[in-house]
Amino acid sequence: MPQPGWAVFSFEGIGTSWEISTPGPLDTGQRRRLLDVVENYDAAWSRFRTDSLVAQAAREAGRYEMPDGAGELGRLYRSLYRLSAGAMTPLIGGSLEQLGYDADYSLRSRGTPVPAPQWDDVLDWQDSVLTTTAPVVLDVGAAGKGQLADLLAAELRSLGISEHFIDASGDLLNSGPVPVAVGLEHPYDPGRAIGTISLGAGALCASAANRRAWGDGLHHVLDGITGTPVRTVVATWALAANAMTADALATALFFVSGKVLEQDFEFSWLTVFSDGSAAYSAGFEGVLFE
Amino acid sequence: MSFPVRKSVFVGLAGMSLIGTVAACAPSAQAPAAQSTAASTGSATGSAPMASTGASTAAASGYKDGTYSADGNYVSPNGTETVGVELTLSGGTVSDVNITQHPSNPNTRKFQGEFAGGIKAQIVGKNLDELNVSKVAGSSLTSGGFNEAVQKIKAEAQ
Numbered sequence: 001m002p003q004p005g006w007a008v009f010s011f012e013g014i015g016t017s018w019e020i021s022t023p024g025p026l027d028t029g030q031r032r033r034l035l036d037v038v039e040n041y042d043a044a045w046s047r048f049r050t051d052s053l054v055a056q057a058a059r060e061a062g063r064y065e066m067p068d069g070a071g072e073l074g075r076l077y078r079s080l081y082r083l084s085a086g087a088m089t090p091l092i093g094g095s096l097e098q099l100g101y102d103a104d105y106s107l108r109s110r111g112t113p114v115p116a117p118q119w120d121d122v123l124d125w126q127d128s129v130l131t132t133t134a135p136v137v138l139d140v141g142a143a144g145k146g147q148l149a150d151l152l153a154a155e156l157r158s159l160g161i162s163e164h165f166i167d168a169s170g171d172l173l174n175s176g177p178v179p180v181a182v183g184l185e186h187p188y189d190p191g192r193a194i195g196t197i198s199l200g201a202g203a204l205c206a207s208a209a210n211r212r213a214w215g216d217g218l219h220h221v222l223d224g225i226t227g228t229p230v231r232t233v234v235a236t237w238a239l240a241a242n243a244m245t246a247d248a249l250a251t252a253l254f255f256v257s258g259k260v261l262e263q264d265f266e267f268s269w270l271t272v273f274s275d276g277s278a279a280y281s282a283g284f285e286g287v288l289f290e
Numbered sequence: 291m292s293f294p295v296r297k298s299v300f301v302g303l304a305g306m307s308l309i310g311t312v313a314a315c316a317p318s319a320q321a322p323a324a325q326s327t328a329a330s331t332g333s334a335t336g337s338a339p340m341a342s343t344g345a346s347t348a349a350a351s352g353y354k355d356g357t358y359s360a361d362g363n364y365v366s367p368n369g370t371e372t373v374g375v376e377l378t379l380s381g382g383t384v385s386d387v388n389i390t391q392h393p394s395n396p397n398t399r400k401f402q403g404e405f406a407g408g409i410k411a412q413i414v415g416k417n418l419d420e421l422n423v424s425k426v427a428g429s430s431l432t433s434g435g436f437n438e439a440v441q442k443i444k445a446e447a448q
Contacts, residue, residue: 170428185428192415208429281407289414
């Protein structure tokens with residue numbers, strides 16, 4: 001609980017656990033509204049259910065009208081696709097499936113890694129409309145959880161609950177104004193932290209290669225150029241004004257240095273490498289334990 | 291702390307073989323050199339000749355005081371990397387050891403040398419229950435379906 005005495009609403013959504021903390025308890029109607037936001041997002045973007053728009057796009061080429069917010073998600077992905085020279089792409093779903101991270105959670109590799117298709121070969125993403133020229137497996141996992149946190153925060157504000165804290169299994173969004181003390185989870189030991197930071201109004205999202213790992217050298221952060229798991233960076237954190245941006249940048253840090261991303265995004269970053277060293281921007285100064 | 295030159299060169303390079311492996315920042319790796327094996331972490335070689343960049347008095351050991359540097363190679367998941375080892379000798383013993391990475395692999399180089407806020411050589415972990423935090427930013431909590439699948443595979447593998 002981020003603040004003493006706050007109430008917590010916990011639920012499962014888009015394949016992960018959520019905790020929404022508010023100064024007072026949410027009533028049934030308010031909870032229903034929040035769960036509807038989650039369901040609508042899942043119905044559009046989940047590649048783990050057969051009735052989603054993304055599942056339809058995996059079956060056949062066509063024109064897909066995505067929900068509100070898809071435009072900004074697409075623009076964010078497009079910038080990161082450019083900055084990572086194609087490595088970070090929403091078309092990574094097929095590569096993930098090939099390595100066994102599929103709707104059935106088979107977690108068994110189907111063979112050699114397959115690269116993601118080139119964006120401009122198969123996908124035209126204009127605001128909330130996606131037009132595809134071939135069946136494609138979209139996976140917006142790098143930014144989707146963050147965007148859903150932003151959408152839930154917007155719903156809370158529309159319900160008149162301006163003060164809230166959203167914990168999407170370790171991706172955090174604080175409405176402010178009161179800062180919350182946050183530990184940065186050790187990449188190899190969830191019982192430990194490598195530092196602490198005070199999170200004011202804004203989002204702090206993390207990504208780690210060791211989680212969701214299911215085999216030798218196989219984890220869920222894939223390079224869209226080769227379709228193989230990224231090496232060298234093992235954990236990242238990004239602080240930004242909204243959770244969608246922080247979430248996406250935490251993944252982008254696996255492909256592009258924070259210094260380069262800083263030229264296009266206003267954010268703070270911390271990257272931990274496989275040799276145990278770390279690099280960080282000024283926003284993470286003094287955060288790591290000595 | 292002082293120790294014989296030959297041994298310190300070995301220790302320095304053995305430590306280097308850990309760079310690029312996950313063991314180096316595992317919380318249990320308090321003595322990484324002792325836990326490493328050449329087979330699992332790649333080998334380190336110190337075959338490059340030592341270049342003296344300064345010398346003063348001859349010591350009893352036969353080594354002149356000064357600063358010496360050499361390069362070593364190791365195999366990381368990125369491929370072969372090169373590290374620099376710099377030793378300072380005083381009175382025949384090593385008074386300082388500096389390790390510098392200058393990776394030859396472009397994928398590693400991409401992540402080095404472009405630091406805005408700062409760098410830290412080694413992260414340090416502390417137990418969460420010793421810390422005054424109410425939230426944790428991380429990604430250990432994964433989905434139920436994913437975790438179930440992993441448990442299933444583990445059970446089948448037994």
